[in-house]
Amino acid sequence: MKKASSIVVILLFLCNSLNATEIKISSLKELAKYASESGHTITMAPGVYKLTDILTPEVIRERSARKQYQYINFSGSNNIFNLEGVEIELDTEIRTLLNPPIHSDEFIITGSNNSFFGLTIRCVGKGTSPGGTVLQVAGEANILKEVTLHVAGSFPYGYGDLFGKGKQKETTIKHSKHSGLLVTGNDTKLYKCKIYNRSFGHCFFIQQHPKNVYFEDCYAEGEMRSTDDILAETSGPAFDVNFKTWTQNREGDYVVTPGYMKSLCEDGFRTYGECENITFKNCIAKNTRGGFELRFNKARLENCETIGTERGYWVGDDSVVENCKGDANYGPLLFVEGSRIKVDLIVDSAASDRLVHALVTIQGDDNTIVLKSDNGKKRKTDLPILIGYTHPEHGEAMSPYSEAETSNLNLINETHMPIKIGVQAKSSTIKTNGEIVENKGANIKVSKR
Known part of the structure; x- marks a missing residue:
């Protein structure tokens, strides 16, 4: 190419x-x-x-x-x-x-x-x-x-x-x-x-x-x-x-x-x-x-x-992220803010001693997100994948996250990272090799990857 x-x-x-x-x-x-x-x-x-x-x-x-x-x-x-x-x-x-x-x-x-x-x-x-x-x-x-x-x-x-x-x-x-x-x-x-x-x-x-x-x-x-x-x-x-x-x-x-x-x-x-x-x-x-x-x-x-x-990828409606890669050393790797987004993303295993509060946040409708480990290596420190959550205010790592509507999400998590599902998430399918640490959503279908 x-x-x-x-x-x-x-x-x-x-x-x-x-x-x-x-x-x-x-x-x-x-x-x-x-x-x-x-x-x-x-x-x-x-x-x-x-x-x-x-x-x-x-x-x-x-x-x-x-x-x-x-x-x-x-x-x-x-x-x-x-x-x-x-x-x-x-x-x-x-x-x-x-x-x-x-x-x-x-x-x-x-x-x-x-x-x-x-x-x-x-x-x-x-x-x-x-x-x-x-x-x-x-x-x-x-x-x-x-x-x-x-x-x-x-x-x-x-x-x-x-x-x-x-x-x-x-x-x-x-x-x-x-x-x-x-x-x-x-x-x-x-x-x-x-x-x-x-x-x-x-x-x-x-x-x-x-x-x-x-x-x-x-x-x-x-x-x-x-x-x-x-x-x-x-x-x-x-x-x-x-x-x-x-x-x-x-x-x-x-x-x-x-x-x-x-x-x-x-x-x-x-x-x-x-x-x-x-x-x-x-x-x-x-x-x-x-x-x-x-x-x-x-x-x-x-x-x-x-x-x-500080943050890797921040994508909106109808965007495509294909075969991309990044770390979450100093902040989240991905903010999904929109609908009909397709992501295929490799998570680097590197980690630092800096405070980071999430690997990914996802909001919006009809999104397909595939998260992979780099050569099968698990990240050294667990970071949650937040479903039904917004980015922090202005994207600032020190600021708190809020919750937002999320529906018809198709998530495949191959990173071994934990997943937290907020109350405004609904009607979604998750395949994961990581733990579901919280699920407040409605009609969320979860299966092991």
Whole structure:
């Protein structure tokens, strides 16, 4: 299947190459020039290029005055950009000096039918972004292959979403986010793209309801920090608000609770709203808040994996999760929130000393869920599968679970993990090799697996 996808990329590459003018460049000034033209094949000499070479303080003042907040706008169409070995060093202080409005993106592709091969963008410096994204793909039918982003430049960094996400009235610390790659254009395809996120913001995310977005062999990585380490601080933003959180813990208090692990970024792969025909294939999320947070959206995942996330997969109506894998080291592996969902998921046997309260929560109707052990290995620590239960508030691991209606569930549990069935679950079939520790449901048919 990988070979077939690679052939498609090559064919698209060749199609875009027809009648294209071949041009060799060796500066960001030239890249910006040809980014606005069409019908070219542009090959850039490998090397590290500093954005400050073209965005000097004088140029920044001029751009700010005319409200030009993008660094480079790839507005041309039918181009091929060969950028293998090219790295753009993005000084985040530029963003601070430009002082753009919220959600202003930095590099943006507004043209269509372009192909980008290679390119690394690396954030340096101590500037911050007011909610912007390093790269947005807004035009139609663009292909990105082996594009890598090293993201930094948010405030505060080091707490994840413990103190809010930005606009919510419950937020206790005002955030300035900086995210990685945003897709808003139809028919966007990403192959072997990677994001290393050291910023509070998303890695890959989709907004404005684009159709036919495809990810293959993409990788998203954040980093984790224990709540114990956060509570040990004796100064800084968290200390200044007495560690007051925006969500309550299981005791009903709004305070950081020891024993948990937090991702310092947001989600690895995220969708907003209903996006038609979204596919993730052979993609990995590591140490992100959510691995694949695709709620309220029909999506298809094949051969994907989550490693050390706060929560692995969060899926909604009509989604398909096929032959995927993940652990529950730092939080639940799966939230099922919707109906007609099909899941085939392998549970990694790894476990940590962090507090985790569930392996899976399931709500909704007509769902088929198959949970398997990794090579037959039982997870080292028991975690319950909760049927007829919701995710915790905002997905926060420290927060309590509620109950919700669940019916016509077909669950096959091959993990040896225990199952707890809530009072709002009904008319379901369960085959399990794990113990039923509680069954308050109605018309639940249980058999040994």
